[in-house]
Amino acid sequence: MRYSVFTSKFTQLIFLPLAIILLLTSTIILTSAAETKPPEHPRHEDTNVILISLQCLRPDHLGTYGYQRETSKNIDKLAESSVLFENAIAQANLTPVAQMSVLTSQYPRVNGMISFEVSKEMVTATTLPAVLKNYGYTTAATHSSPEFFMRYDTKGNTVVNPGDIFSRGFDYYGRTRRGPGGGSIRKAPTEAFKWLQENHDKKFFLWIGSGVIHMPYGATVPKKLQSMYDPPDYKPFWEQLPIKAKNGPAKGSPAYDIFSRVYNNQFFWDFKPIHKLTDDDISYVNGRYDTGVYYTDLFIGQLLALLDSLDLTKKTMIVLHSIHGEDLGEGGRFFHYDVTDTVVKNALLVRFPDDRFKGKRIKEQVQGIDIMPTVLEYLDIPLPHEAQGGSLLPLIKGVGPAPSEFAYIDRMPWWEYTLSKWYLEFQKNDQKAPFSAKELAAIDQYLPTLQASFEQLGYPPGDIAIRNNDWKLIIRKNIGLLNKLSWWSFITAQKHDVIETELYDLQKDPLEMHNIAAAHPERVKTLKEKLLVWDGSIERQKARYNQNDQRLIIPYPE
Known part of the structure; x- marks a missing residue:
């Protein structure tokens, strides 16, 4: 018994200090490793977010997606430092419907944005800006897509406050305006530059929506650029026919008034086909569309340069996506009438602040509803329980599949x-x-x-x-x-x-x-x-x- 007690006391005298030394040593080693090992990713306290939503942008009209015409040198450069998704699918064929799915991670019928006619009581889902605002972000949006800021009462034909729907969760909600001589509001949303200059020292979420690419194609592109892709000596077919048509704010711009009358590449007037579209007609439409892509790309270049000058590039996550695509003559179709891949297949780039995963291209199919979960997981912010999409980070890191095998539209x-x-x-x-x-x-x-x-x-x-x-x-x-x-x-x-x-x-x-x-x-x-x-x-x-x-x-x- 005496031997046992002595042994126990001896053990405590010898091994307890040794254990303390080992514990302190391991703590120093772990602390040193923690100090030298970079964090998995910046936490939400350190990262700004810019969401760039481009109306009617087809990925196959960008160089980084294989387009031969030089329309997108700045977006292509952004893609080099981003993760690019080759098969990103919109939840619908219309701008406000598809975009609300991005902002809520819910399918259209669930979030309530199901048409061009909605009530504020229908669209109450939690949005990405609302979540980020709760986590201390200054939230702002600036748009040139009227679908996000213009509403009309269908009975009284009066303007209704746009703050009821898309602007929920934003501290600032800006938009483009017509010039003194009128014209289109689908201009480059350069107001974003001023906002960034005035708020670059804050932790922010900035949503930029551009309607430049939308029909009438090329209407708000500077005049010197409008004809840069026109077929030689071409004149728009509708200007040579005995019809009256509103050509939009820029003469020669392919407009809805014209192309809502094209069925199976035949132009109808008085219920009769009076013109079959030629290869030059379709080439002209595509060229005018591409001027919108080109001009939008110039805007993106200016935005990226400004982020560099404000020392924001390494502090900001950028998500650039199409809201939906566009039919440009395939199958005799124009505009965004149906759920063809030309309409619902989107461009999607995600650039992380530290250029992590830069240059990675992902073939697996993803959806618009996956954007919000991806942003929030990266920022270590919980996803609202009602979200229906999933984070793309496991797919990006190569440790998991896409959130869903199928996209639903x-x-x-x-x-x-x-x-x-x-x-x-x-x-x-x-x-x-x-x-x-x-x-x-x-x-x-x-x-x-x-x-x-x-x-x-x-x-x-x-x-x-x-x-x-x-x-x-x-x-x-x-x-x-x-x-x-x-x-x-x-x-x-x-x-x-x-x-x-x-x-x-x-x-x-x-x-x-x-x-x-x-x-x-x-x-x-x-x-x-x-x-x-x-x-x-x-x-x-x-x-x-x-x-x-x-x-x-x-x-x-x-």
């Missing part, structure tokens, strides 16, 4: 819905409106049908799509309604039956010219089951629609 019926709520309603009595007398008489019958149909539905008529990098399935759930309301049937005076099920092999047919649903019934069945399960889940979560709410509409002013 809602088609919002711009032609049908907005024709009934704005375009035809307000244009038919305009003396400059681009309609013939026969068409105006037909509109008087067509318009009430449009209005009655959508007044009852409230929500879009159910065109949905599922996509991965190999296949896309489109299901149109209400083909009877679409057949009745088809703009193409109206403008051509011919019946164009809507196809209920479309399947495309994206590897062999990236422009979706050949519907092969009939040849692949098992593939259709598998994808359709997944799509309808998603659709049912979204319907159960969708935002409330109340026709008694104050109704707001976002127009497409020139």
Whole structure:
């Protein structure tokens, strides 16, 4: 017993100091390692965020995505220090709808931004700026996309406060304005430069939205640049035809008034095809579109140079993305009517402050709803529980897959819905409106049908799509309604039956010219089951629609 006690005391005398020495030594080593090892990434206290949202930008019209025409030297340079996603998919084909999914990480029917006519009570989801504001960020936005700041009461035709929807969560919400002589508001949003100069010493989130690329193409590009890609000696076809058309703020700019009349590359007037678009016509449209890309790229170059001069480059995370793309003649289509890949496939670049992962290109498919979770995880800020996307950081780091194997898309019926709520309603009595007398008489019958149909539905008529990098399935759930309301049937005076099920092999047919649903019934069945399960889940979560709410509409002013 005496030996045991002695041994115990001896052990304490010898080994306790030794243990303390070892503990102190290991603590010093670990502390030294912690001081020399760089942190995983800057925490949210140290990192600014700039979100650049470019309307109608097709990735395949950028050099970094393989375009041969030199349209984007500054974006290409940004891509060299960024992570580039080759298959980023928008949640919808319309600007406010697709963008709200980016800002909330929710599908359109869930966040409530489902059309061009919404109420503030419908769109209440937590947004990225609201989260960042709660974490001490100064939040600001500046835009030249009127979809983010202009609203009209469809009954009183009066301006409604735009702060009710997109500007929630922002300390400052700015926009471009028309010049003294009028013109378009889709200009380069250079107000962002002034804001940065005045606020560069703050921790900030800045959202920059540009509408320069939007139709009418090239309208706000400086005159000396407008014709830089025109075919030699070309004159716009619509200026040579016996029609009246509002050409927009710049003569020769391809505008909606013209291209809403093009079906299958035929221009219709008085319900008859009077001009088949030539290769030069389509080349001209693409060239004018590209001037918008080029001019936007100059703006991006100025922005990046300013960040350097203000010593912000190494302190700022930059996310540059398309809001959606654009049809530019593929399949005889123009604008952003449907959920083709030319419309829903986006550019997406993420530049981290320390150039981490720079130059990495990711082929896996990602979605617009994944942007907010990625930003918040990088900043060590919790993601709102209602978010439906996932962070891309595991994919970027190479330690995990994309958040979802499939992307899900809602088609919002711009032609049908907005024709009934704005375009035809307000244009038919305009003396400059681009309609013939026969068409105006037909509109008087067509318009009430449009209005009655959508007044009852409230929500879009159910065109949905599922996509991965190999296949896309489109299901149109209400083909009877679409057949009745088809703009193409109206403008051509011919019946164009809507196809209920479309399947495309994206590897062999990236422009979706050949519907092969009939040849692949098992593939259709598998994808359709997944799509309808998603659709049912979204319907159960969708935002409330109340026709008694104050109704707001976002127009497409020139």
